[in-house]
Amino acid sequence: MAVMNYSQAAAAALSEAMRADPSVVALGEDLGRGGIFAQYRGLQQEFGADRVIDTPISEATIMGAAVGMALAGLRPVVEMRVVDFALCAMDELINQAAKNRYMFGGQGRVPLVARMPIGLWTASAAQHSQSLEAWFAHIPGLTVVAPSAPDDNYGLLHAALESGDPVVYLEHKELWGVEGEVTTGSRVPLGSARIVRAGTDLTIVSWSKAMQPCVAAASELEGAGVSAEVIDLRTIWPWDRATVCGSVARTGALLVVHEAVQVGGFGAEIAAAVAEETGARVKRLGAPRIPPGYSKVLEDEARVSVAQIVAAAQALASR
Amino acid sequence: MSPDSAATGIAAPGDAASIDRAATRLIALYRTMARIRAFENAAEIASQGGVQAWGLQTSAKPALVRGPLHLSTGQEAVAAGVCANLTRADLLTSTHRGHGHTLAKGADVNRMMAELFGKATGTNHGKGGSMHIADFSVGMLGANGVVAAGMPIAVGAAHALKIRGRPEIVCCFFGDGAVNRGPFLEALNWAVIYKLPVLFVCEDNRISATTPTAAMTGGAGAAARASAIGVPAQAVDGNDVEAVDALAARFVAEVRGREGPRLVHAITYRFKGHVSVDPGAYRDPGEVARALEHDPLTIARAKLVARGLPDDAMATIDAAAKAEIDAAMALAAAAPTPDPASAYTDIQNTGAGQWR
Numbered sequence: 001m002a003v004m005n006y007s008q009a010a011a012a013a014l015s016e017a018m019r020a021d022p023s024v025v026a027l028g029e030d031l032g033r034g035g036i037f038a039q040y041r042g043l044q045q046e047f048g049a050d051r052v053i054d055t056p057i058s059e060a061t062i063m064g065a066a067v068g069m070a071l072a073g074l075r076p077v078v079e080m081r082v083v084d085f086a087l088c089a090m091d092e093l094i095n096q097a098a099k100n101r102y103m104f105g106g107q108g109r110v111p112l113v114a115r116m117p118i119g120l121w122t123a124s125a126a127q128h129s130q131s132l133e134a135w136f137a138h139i140p141g142l143t144v145v146a147p148s149a150p151d152d153n154y155g156l157l158h159a160a161l162e163s164g165d166p167v168v169y170l171e172h173k174e175l176w177g178v179e180g181e182v183t184t185g186s187r188v189p190l191g192s193a194r195i196v197r198a199g200t201d202l203t204i205v206s207w208s209k210a211m212q213p214c215v216a217a218a219s220e221l222e223g224a225g226v227s228a229e230v231i232d233l234r235t236i237w238p239w240d241r242a243t244v245c246g247s248v249a250r251t252g253a254l255l256v257v258h259e260a261v262q263v264g265g266f267g268a269e270i271a272a273a274v275a276e277e278t279g280a281r282v283k284r285l286g287a288p289r290i291p292p293g294y295s296k297v298l299e300d301e302a303r304v305s306v307a308q309i310v311a312a313a314q315a316l317a318s319r
Numbered sequence: 320m321s322p323d324s325a326a327t328g329i330a331a332p333g334d335a336a337s338i339d340r341a342a343t344r345l346i347a348l349y350r351t352m353a354r355i356r357a358f359e360n361a362a363e364i365a366s367q368g369g370v371q372a373w374g375l376q377t378s379a380k381p382a383l384v385r386g387p388l389h390l391s392t393g394q395e396a397v398a399a400g401v402c403a404n405l406t407r408a409d410l411l412t413s414t415h416r417g418h419g420h421t422l423a424k425g426a427d428v429n430r431m432m433a434e435l436f437g438k439a440t441g442t443n444h445g446k447g448g449s450m451h452i453a454d455f456s457v458g459m460l461g462a463n464g465v466v467a468a469g470m471p472i473a474v475g476a477a478h479a480l481k482i483r484g485r486p487e488i489v490c491c492f493f494g495d496g497a498v499n500r501g502p503f504l505e506a507l508n509w510a511v512i513y514k515l516p517v518l519f520v521c522e523d524n525r526i527s528a529t530t531p532t533a534a535m536t537g538g539a540g541a542a543a544r545a546s547a548i549g550v551p552a553q554a555v556d557g558n559d560v561e562a563v564d565a566l567a568a569r570f571v572a573e574v575r576g577r578e579g580p581r582l583v584h585a586i587t588y589r590f591k592g593h594v595s596v597d598p599g600a601y602r603d604p605g606e607v608a609r610a611l612e613h614d615p616l617t618i619a620r621a622k623l624v625a626r627g628l629p630d631d632a633m634a635t636i637d638a639a640a641k642a643e644i645d646a647a648m649a650l651a652a653a654a655p656t657p658d659p660a661s662a663y664t665d666i667q668n669t670g671a672g673q674w675r
Contacts, residue, residue, distance in 0.1 A: 029527070029528060029530065030528050030529045030530050032530065033529045033530070033601050036528075036529075054530055054534070054535065055535070056496070056499035056500075056527070056535040056536065057466045057467075057496040057497070057499055057500055057527050057528075057535075058499045058500055058501075059500070060500075060501055084464070084465070085465065088465065088500070122385065122386065123385035123386025123387075123437075123448065124386050124387055124450070124464075125386065125446070125447055125448050125450060125451055125464070126446075126447075126451070126464075127450070127451070127463075127464035127465060128387075128450075128464055262675045263675060286675070288662075288663070288674035288675055289666075289673075289674050289675065290662055290663055290666055290674060291446075291666070293445060293446040293657070293661075293662055294385075294386060294434075294437055294443070294445055294446055294447050294448030294451070295437030295438070295445030295446070295448075295656060295657050296381075296385065296437060296656075297437075297445075297656050297657055297658075297659050297662075298437075298445060298446060298657055298659070298661065298662040300659070301659055301662035301663070302662065
C-alpha cells in the first residue's frame with residue numbers, strides 16, 4: 001500500500017507495465033515533460049524517448065499510428081491531452097481501431113489504450129469541458145473506463161493494458177491531485193463496479209468525478225432519513241450489470257448521476273436496462289444540454305450539484 | 320491601407336508633422352504593440368491562481384481572470400504588422416493565443432477585458448473567455464481552443480466572399496504547431512484550387528505548447544510547405560514590425576487583387592509559458608534571455624530613436640496604453656456577471672427550452 005495521487009497512480013501503473021513488457025510504449029504531445037497533468041512524469045527519463053514518444057500536434061496520426069503500432073507488435077498508450085482534442089482522431093479510433101479485429105476476420109488485434117481525460121475543466125469553456133463516454137460506449141469493439149480514485153486508476157490502467165483490445169481510458173481533468181491509498185501489484189478487473197457506501201432506500205450509480213457530489217449527497221440524505229447505496233461504476237463498457245441490478249433489487253429504486261449531458265447520456269442506458277430487468281423505479285440526472293460557459297455563473301449551470309442529487313434522490317425515494 | 324484606419328484604431332500623434340511618413344507609420348504600429356503588451360501584462364497578473372494544470376492547484380482566492388490564459392507576449396509585432404494592412408470589414412481567424420490579433424483588428428479593449436473577467440459586458444457575454452475571444456463586429460471570427468481549427472474556417476469564409484463577390488479578404492493566423500495537423504494541408508490546398516482571397520500567417524513562436532517545434536517538424540517549415548502546394552510564401556523576422564508590415568502590405572495587395580492565397584511565415588518567440596501560470600521551466604534560460612534582447616517593442620523604439628524621435632514619446636505611448644488598460648480593468652471588475660439564465664441562450668432555436 002502507498003499513498004499516491006490520481007496522477008502518480010497512473011504513472012506507477014504505466015511504469016510497472018513498461019518495465020514488465022518492452023512492447024508497451026506511450027505516444028503523444030508533451031510527454032517528455034511528463035504530460036500536461038504530470039501523469040507521465042519521469043517516464044521518458046526512465047524508458048527513453050523511443051518508448052515515451054514526443055509527437056507533433058497530429059492527433060489523427062497519433063491515434064492512427066498507434067493502430068499500426070498495435071498491429072505490428074506493440075502495446076501503445078495513446079495520449080490525447082483531453083477528450084475534446086481526441087475529436088480530431090475519431091476516424092482512427094472508431095473506423096480503424098475499433099473495427100480492425102472484426103472486419104479482418106480476427107486476423108489481428110489492436111491492444112491500444114487511448115487516454116483522453118473527460119469532464120468540466122474549471123473556466124476552460126465549451127471546447128475543453130466535455131464528457132463523451134456515451135459516444136464511445138456506443139461503438140462495438142471499444143472498452144470504456146472512467147476511474148474516480150487513485151487506487152482504481154492504478155488497477156484499471158493495468159487491466160486496460162492487459163486487455164488486448166482498444167480501451168478508451170477516460171481519466172478526469174480535475175481528479176489528478178486527489179490522493180488515496182493504492183494497493184500496488186493489484187488489478188481492478190474491467191467491468192467491475194464498486195459499492196462505495198451501503199444503503200437500503202435507493203441506489204445511486206455514478207462514475208468519475210461525479211462520484212464526489214454523489215457521496216456528499218448520500219451523507220446529506222442520511223441526515224434526512226434516506227439511506228442511499230452508492231455505486232462507482234468504474235467501467236462504462238462493459239458495465240457491471242450484476243452489481244447494479246443486485247443493489248437495485250434490494251433498494252427498489254435507481255438514480256444514475258453523471259457529469260455528461262443528460263440527453264443521450266450513458267445514464268439512459270443504465271436506467272433503461274435496470275428498469276427492464278428489475279422493474280424498479282429509475283431516474284437520471286445529468287447536465288442540461290448546454291455547452292459549459294466560461295463565466296462561473298454560466299459554468300455552474302452546467303454542473304450537477306449536490307443539492308440536485310439530494311432532491312432527485314428524495315423524489316425517487318418518496319415515490 | 321492607412322495604419323490609422325478604423326481597423327487598427329490607431330491615430331498618428333499630433334506632433335508628427337516633422338517626422339517622415341515611415342516614422343509616423345512605425346509610431347502607430349508601436350502604439351498597437353504597446354496596447355497589446357499592456358493588455359496581456361494586466362491580464363497575466365489577474366490570472367494567477369486561476370487554472371489547474373502542470374500539477375498546480377487553483378488558489379483559494381479566486382483569480383479575476385479564471386481559466387487558461389495563453390499570452391502572446393513577445394509576438395506583438397506579428398499581430399500589429401499584419402492587422403495594420405486589414406480593413407475593419409476584412410475577416411480574421413485566430414488561435415488560442417489571440418488577444419493581440421483581436422486587439423489589433425480593432426476590438427474594444429473594455430469589452431475584451433470584460434470577457435476575460437467572465438462578465439456580461441464581454442465580447443462573448445462571458446461565454447468564451449480568453450481562449451474563445453471573438454468580436455464579429457470587427458471581423459474577428461474567433462480564437463480557437465483547437466490547434467489548426469481556424470484554417471478550414473478561414474478558407475470557407477474566403478470561399479463565401481468569393482462566391483458573394485465581396486471585396487474583403489480573410490486573414491488566417493495559426494501557429495507553428497498547426498503545420499503538423501492535417502487541416503493545414505487541406506486548407507492550403509483548398510485555397511489554391513479555388514484561388515481564394517486568404518492571407519495565411521504562420522505565427523511561428525518556435526514552441527508547440529511545451530515542446531520545441533523544430534524537433535517535431537520535418538523539412539523547412541511552413542513557408543516551404545506552402546510553396547510546395549502552390550501558395551506563394553515568404554519568411555520574415557516576426558519581431559521587426561516594419562518588416563512584417565511591409566511583407567503583409569505586399570501580400571495583402573496581391574490577395575486583394577484576387578491573385579490567390581499568400582502565406583507569411585513570421586518567426587518570433589513566445590516570452591511566456593504555454594499558459595500564464597506555466598513558468599516555462601522546460602526552456603533553456605539562455606535562449607529566453609537572448610529572445611528578450613530581441614523584444615519587438617525595444618526594436619521599434621530603437622528605430623524611432625534613431626530617426627530622431629525622443630524616447631519619451633514612446634514612454635508617453637506606453638503610459639497611455641497602461642492608462643487605457645487600467646481603465647478597462649476597472650470597468651471589467653465593476654461590470655455585472657452574466658444572468659444565469661443566459662446559460663440557456665445562444666444554443667439553438669429548434670428545441671430551445673428542452674434542456675434535459
